[in-house]
Amino acid sequence: MTPRRIAEAFLPQRAHYWYARCKLASDPLYAGVGAALRGTTAPLLDIGCGLGLLAHTLRDQGFASDYLGIDNDGRKIVAARTAAARAGLDKVYFDDVDLAAEPFPSHRGSVVVLDVLQFLPERAANDLLERAADCVVSGARLVIRSGLDNADARTRFTRAVDVFSHCVGWMNVAPNRYPTRSKLESRLARRGLRSRFTPLKGALPFNNWLIVAEKA
Ligand SMILES: C[S@@+](CC[C@H](N)C(=O)[O-])C[C@H]1O[C@@H](n2cnc3c(N)ncnc32)[C@H](O)[C@@H]1O
Structure with a gap:
């Protein structure tokens, strides 16, 4: 499906339509995650x-396995449910969950944590990473995109866009705050996952990385 066809599922919300069109056309994120999950069949959180x-x-x-998306922005969850139903997506579910305040959902399979x-507050982000890592079963993956704290101009640009x-x-x-590569890598290793880091930033000078982790 083209970005335009996917975006049409968000109409009549024009802001969501244009967001989806621009994001899908400009950001290599979704193709990158699709490639990272290729060949997996475990359910995805x-x-x-x-x-x-x-x-x-x-x-x-x-990718045909069960998909559950969670977010603490109730308006986005309503829009996500409506668009998925309009597009006829099967086995796709959404829930309103605040990960800084509520228990991590029970899940076994793959997990993605994108941008x-x-x-999240540092402690909640660390807890989330550990809970997410513990969900990953053999043959499944944890896929993260995040800016990394390199204290450079790209890191400052990434933060400026998030503030905007x-x-x-x-x-x-x-x-x-943005994690450092070494802390992220060692936190995942302590939960039994080996991780690969690849730059994934598109045309703009973000300091964004795709991190794919699986059972060591
Ligand atoms: C930059 S958006 C990324 C959206 C999506 N992952 C993507 O890449 O298309 C970050 C998302 O994290 C959600 N978020 C932030 N804090 C959260 C929390 N405490 N619990 C659940 N979701 C949260 C926001 O509502 C927002 O939708």
Whole structure:
């Protein structure tokens, strides 16, 4: 499906339609996650799923297992449910959950955490990573996209865009802190996962990385 066809499922909400079109056309994230999950069949938990764009692109790429997206922005969850139903996505579910305040959902399979870690308080982000890592079974994957704290111009640009998203009301919280590669890698290793880091930033100077972790 083209970005336009996916975006049409969000009409008549024009802001969501244009967000989906621009995001899908400009960000290599969804193709990257599809490639990272290729060949897996375990159910997928999408933490901080936003509008649930990933569910549409994964179905497009042949990923047919159960998908559950959770987010603490109730309006996005309503929009995600409506669009998934309009697009006829099967076995795709959404729930309103605040991961900084509520228990981590019970899940066994793959987990994705895309552009979310920086919005959580440090302790909640660390807990989330550990709970997510513990969900991963053999043959499943934990896929994370995150800015990394390299204290450089790319890191500052990444933070500036996240602050802007909050100021214009697209994000319900401002960014907190970005993890460092070494801390992220060692935290996952302590939970028995081996991780690979690949830059994934598109045309703009973000400091975004795709991290794919699986059982060592
Ligand atoms: C930048 S968006 C990423 C959306 C989606 N993962 C994607 O890449 O298309 C970050 C998402 O994290 C969600 N989020 C932030 N804090 C959260 C929390 N405490 N619990 C659940 N979701 C949260 C926001 O509502 C937002 O939809």
